Amino acid sequence: xxxxxxxxxxxxxxxxxxxxxYLAIQCVRKTCWGLRNFIDDKKPEACMKQIxxxxxxxxxxxxxxxxxxxxxxxxxxxxxxxxxxxxxxxILRATSEGYTTKIVGNLNFLDAVFHDFNIALNTQKxxxxxxxxPFPTESMEIRGNSLEHSRQILxxxxxxxxxxxxxxxxxxxxxxxxxxxxxxxxxxxxxxFATAFIPLENLDVETIRAIKEVCLFVQMSIYQFFRTFFNSxxxxxxxxxxxxxxxxxxxxxxxxxxxxxxxxxxxxFSMFLGIMKKSLSQKTGFTPPVRSQTPNxxxxxxxxxxxxYIALPVVPMEDILKNKSAGYPHSAYAYEKIFIxxxxxxxxxxxxxxxxxxxxxxxxxxxxxxxxxSSRISLNYYKHEKGxxxxxxxxxxxxxxxxxxxxxxxxxxxxxxILFTHPNLPLREFYVRFxxxxxxxxPANLENVFKTxxxxxxxxxxxxxxxxxxxxxxxxxxxxxxxxxxxxxxAEHGQDMELKxxxxxxxxxxxxxxxxxxxxxxxxxxxxxxxxxxxxxKICYGKFNMGSVNGIIxxxxxxxxMEKYLQVYxxxxxSVKQLTEAFGGGPVKxxxxxxxxxxxxxxxxxxVVQVKRDDYHLYFKYVGMAEVPEGAVIRA
Amino acid sequence: xxxxxxxxxxxYLIESSEGNTFDVSGAALRQSNTFNAMFLNxxxxxxxxFTDYNEATLKKVFEYCEHSVNEENYSGPKHxxxxxxxxxxxxxEMDQKMFIDVINASNFLDIERLTSYCCERIARMLRGKNTQxxxxxxxxxxxxxxxxxxxxxxxxxxxxxxxxxxxxxTAEKTxxxxxxxxxxxxxxxxxxxxxxxxxxxxx
Numbered sequence: 096x097x098x099x100x101x102x103x104x105x106x107x108x109x110x111x112x113x114x115x116x117y118l119a120i121q122c123v124r125k126t127c128w129g130l131r132n133f134i135d136d137k138k139p140e141a142c143m144k145q146i147x148x149x150x151x152x153x154x155x156x157x158x159x160x161x162x163x164x165x166x167x168x169x170x171x172x173x174x175x176x177x178x179x180x181x182x183x184x185x186i187l188r189a190t191s192e193g194y195t196t197k198i199v200g201n202l203n204f205l206d207a208v209f210h211d212f213n214i215a216l217n218t219q220k221x222x223x224x225x226x227x228x229p230f231p232t233e234s235m236e237i238r239g240n241s242l243e244h245s246r247q248i249l250x251x252x253x254x255x256x257x258x259x260x261x262x263x264x265x266x267x268x269x270x271x272x273x274x275x276x277x278x279x280x281x282x283x284x285x286x287x288f289a290t291a292f293i294p295l296e297n298l299d300v301e302t303i304r305a306i307k308e309v310c311l312f313v314q315m316s317i318y319q320f321f322r323t324f325f326n327s328x329x330x331x332x333x334x335x336x337x338x339x340x341x342x343x344x345x346x347x348x349x350x351x352x353x354x355x356x357x358x359x360x361x362x363x364f365s366m367f368l369g370i371m372k373k374s375l376s377q378k379t380g381f382t383p384p385v386r387s388q389t390p391n392x393x394x395x396x397x398x399x400x401x402x403x404y405i406a407l408p409v410v411p412m413e414d415i416l417k418n419k420s421a422g423y424p425h426s427a428y429a430y431e432k433i434f435i436x437x438x439x440x441x442x443x444x445x446x447x448x449x450x451x452x453x454x455x456x457x458x459x460x461x462x463x464x465x466x467x468x469s470s471r472i473s474l475n476y477y478k479h480e481k482g483x484x485x486x487x488x489x490x491x492x493x494x495x496x497x498x499x500x501x502x503x504x505x506x507x508x509x510x511x512x513i514l515f516t517h518p519n520l521p522l523r524e525f526y527v528r529f530x531x532x533x534x535x536x537x538p539a540n541l542e543n544v545f546k547t548x549x550x551x552x553x554x555x556x557x558x559x560x561x562x563x564x565x566x567x568x569x570x571x572x573x574x575x576x577x578x579x580x581x582x583x584x585x586a587e588h589g590q591d592m593e594l595k596x597x598x599x600x601x602x603x604x605x606x607x608x609x610x611x612x613x614x615x616x617x618x619x620x621x622x623x624x625x626x627x628x629x630x631x632x633k634i635c636y637g638k639f640n641m642g643s644v645n646g647i648i649x650x651x652x653x654x655x656x657m658e659k660y661l662q663v664y665x666x667x668x669x670s671v672k673q674l675t676e677a678f679g680g681g682p683v684k685x686x687x688x689x690x691x692x693x694x695x696x697x698x699x700x701x702x703v704v705q706v707k708r709d710d711y712h713l714y715f716k717y718v719g720m721a722e723v724p725e726g727a728v729i730r731a
Numbered sequence: 732x733x734x735x736x737x738x739x740x741x742x743y744l745i746e747s748s749e750g751n752t753f754d755v756s757g758a759a760l761r762q763s764n765t766f767n768a769m770f771l772n773x774x775x776x777x778x779x780x781f782t783d784y785n786e787a788t789l790k791k792v793f794e795y796c797e798h799s800v801n802e803e804n805y806s807g808p809k810h811x812x813x814x815x816x817x818x819x820x821x822x823x824e825m826d827q828k829m830f831i832d833v834i835n836a837s838n839f840l841d842i843e844r845l846t847s848y849c850c851e852r853i854a855r856m857l858r859g860k861n862t863q864x865x866x867x868x869x870x871x872x873x874x875x876x877x878x879x880x881x882x883x884x885x886x887x888x889x890x891x892x893x894x895x896x897x898x899x900x901t902a903e904k905t906x907x908x909x910x911x912x913x914x915x916x917x918x919x920x921x922x923x924x925x926x927x928x929x930x931x932x933x934x
Contacts, residue, residue, distance in 0.1 A: 098828040099870040100853065104838050107850050114854030125862045127871055 101129055105137075112139030116162055117215075118173065118190065146215060148208075154179035156208045160215055175211065177204040234260075445526045446511065446541070448533035451478040453507040474510065476503040504534060512544050521553040521578050527570055528560040531587050538569040545573035556581035557604070564594045576603035585615040592616050600625045614664045623650050631660045639665030639713075641677040644706070647715050651704040652696050661715040674708060678730055693718075693729045703729055743770075744778035745793070747786035752778045759796035764841035783839065788832040795821060795845050802844075822852060827870065 103111070112120060112134065124134045145161040160173045176187040184204040188195045199207065234257075443458035455474040477484040483503040485496045498506060529538055545552065553575045561567045567584055582604065586592035594616065599605055610631045619638040623646050626632045636643060647661060669677075671690045678692050694704040696717075703723060707714040723729065741757040760766050770779060781789055798817060825833060830849070837845040856868050872880065 098831050099872055100831065101869065101871065102831055103834055103853075107834050107838050107846055110847065110850035111853045111857070114851050115858060119854075119858050119860075122860065122862045122865050123857060123869075126866050126869060130869075 101127070105133070108133065109137050109139060112137065115139070117143055117160060118162075121214075143215065146212075148212060151176070154204070156204065158208060158212055158215070177208045179204045442522070443524045443526065444522055445528075447526075447528040447530065448537040449528070449530045450532035451503075452476060453503065453537075455507055455511065474507075476507040478503045504537065504540065508540055508544055511541075512547065521555055523554075524556040524558065525552065525554040525574070526558040526560075529562055529566045529587065530560075531562055538566045542569040542573070545570070548573065551575035553578040555579070556583070558583040558585070560585045560587055561592065562587045563592060564599070567594070568598065571599075571602055571604050574604055576607040579604050579608050581610040581612070582608040583612040585613075589615075594618075596621060596625070614662070617666075623647055626661065627654065629661075630656070630658045633662045633664070635664040635666075637666045639663065639667070639669065641669060641673060644669065644674070644677065644713065648694050648704055648706065651715055651717070652694060659715075659717060663713045663715070664711065665713065668708060668710060668713060671708065674706075678706075691727075693723055693727055695729050695731055745789055746778040746780045746782060747789050748782045748784060749786055750782075751786045753786065753790065755793045756797060756800070758800045759793050762796045762799070762842050762844065764843070765839060781836075781840075784832065784836045788829065788836050791825065791829065791833050792836045792840065792842065792845065796842060799844060818848070822848075 112123070115123065120134060120139060124131045143160055143162060145159075147157070147159040147161070149157045149159075151157050155176060155178045158175045158177070162172065172190065174189040176189075178185045178187070180198055182198060183200040184202040184207045185196065185198045186207060188197070443456070445454065445456040445458075447454040453476045455476070457472045471488075473488040475486045477486070479497065482497060482499040483501045483506045485498065485503075485506060487494055487496070527541070552573055555578060557571065557574050557579055559567050559570055561584070571582075584594075605625075606628065609629060611626065611629045612633045614633040614635050616635060617637040618634050619636055621634075623643070626634060627650055647663070651659060651661075674690065674692065690708045692706045694706065696702055696704060701720055702717050703720065705714070705716050705718045705722075742754040743757060743760050744752045745755050746752045766779070784792075798821075822830075834846065834849045834853075837849060857865055860868065
């Protein structure tokens, strides 16, 4: 019988095993039962430096064992990937020496992982330098989205050896779950750490003071935290000052800012917002920057598409809904800031109270990089017997969320308030509809939100669809007269809405608006003079007679501005005969079923007043003499 | 022949399993912790018996000890690259049987340096090999060899059992005889003789 190394006594055999690396020990373990039992019993020194176990997906787990490079060649590792397979488990084994794949039938992949992981832990006798699972280790590094999971794993770490705990979320933005860390009351819980790195998203004076007291008391060091905080702030500050003061920004700086915001998430995002706000208030006094102010920016370098790009994916509207239970969540706060500080120009906001639901739509400008569908967020708040149901649509996707015990109206007003509690960029259009089936309290609630705004709402156009005068007045006064150019008031009941003339025309918004559309409200009792300042007007006169026509013509003839266009919707359009008799002389036919008359302007010989008639309307406007057809009669 | 705590010139006689004896210097022998514990202070009259190991193995072990007398600053096993030419020759001259015997003897004599060197060398032979290659290196016994070994062991066990039973029986008899009182012994003998007499008279 040939001599075998199995005849070597236990003590030298253990010395031999201690000279082997993990890979070799596992190979020796497979040679025979005698050696397997010996290895399992003695647990020889396997010299593992680090074990990583990652749940890659629901059907795959990765186990990596890194061996020290001092004994072995550098980058010695075993990387095992266990995947669920239709016949069992597929194991992809990559080591520093090669790559193999094998399929083990009738074996659950998780059983395989934990079997091998168990062997790895049992083989280890020395101290790990780093470990992502419980065992005697100097450093415990846990990456997960749940603090509860971290706590479960952490409790297995041997406190005798543990020197460093590193708990991080997969994505930095999700660290907001650790909201209890932010409480300054709990700062003392960290007092025994020599060095602590705690990312606090909202750093306030009170917290800094508490940290300072703890530092002074126990001589601990939180320098890393402060260093990171101030480094980030410094970069952001440079970017913002560059954007606003110099009105130019290098691509490198923008890239740096972009990567910083993406990498550091909400932490830097909120800092950025804060600095932006400060810069805006200092430089522009909250005057919102618009694209036209930065004409020198090449399109791809303009900060605003960049900011839209950064901002929208970070805090989509559904995040507000997700976190809404926490009152005003951080993301909602950030979302609010996007509109206020970044001042992303909104095209349109629509609010409709349509019975037991409220519809809220936001229309963003259509950027070239995004499709039309992605520039709109639509939210529908439905009344539910047990709470509120919110359906949302954004970027072509949609979803639904039920909030128990919350009133749908309050839910809407909460979101709506986010947009209007601070000065905003001019909207292109604001549309509000108080339907006949709507809640009686809705106009008053909406007015309360408008009252909380620090400055009037900036909108280029305001469209109000109301049932009565009061509802109109709940909205109109809160819009900035300087920005409001177009006013549209329509009646929910058809033309039957009594407007209080004196109150309406007395508003600054009425006086400053240059265009009006009231084609759906009977203004028979409105003197024409109130429309004199409008450059373009569409009005409805139920009781429209020849006296009214003459009154309008006289208004045009005496007008100082030559830019005026009036379209009148009478219930009954005066016939051609009536008009011809009233004006004197025959009409000039230009278009079929349309008759046109011209009237001279005493103060201006180059222009005339044109009166047109069709079956539904009467048009009044200025035209040049050149547009008057030959042979047409120009009346005095 | 020997005296404790003498100078390094003192020689000790070592007896191998074959009964042969040979000289080993005191300095070399003192590398063995086993020797130090057993004989260093009390001395030894006559050859020191290491009869579990053959002469060749013991000579090889003490050859290493003689060579490493002057290497006082020992700091663990050396890597292959650090081994001197002498060391390499020393290991290369041995076949596997001798190598295993040397490890066993070294382990028994508790010569730390030699044991470490040998273990490091075996580890080097195993490192970087897959399971099949390791089986060849370790030289696992074949199924036939295991069977034969088992049979031999069974025979030995059976023989040992027989011997043990016999010894136990003899001991029991002796014990029975020794324990019976004299009168009882006389009565027993008398009964036997009476039975013989009766059978004779019947015939």
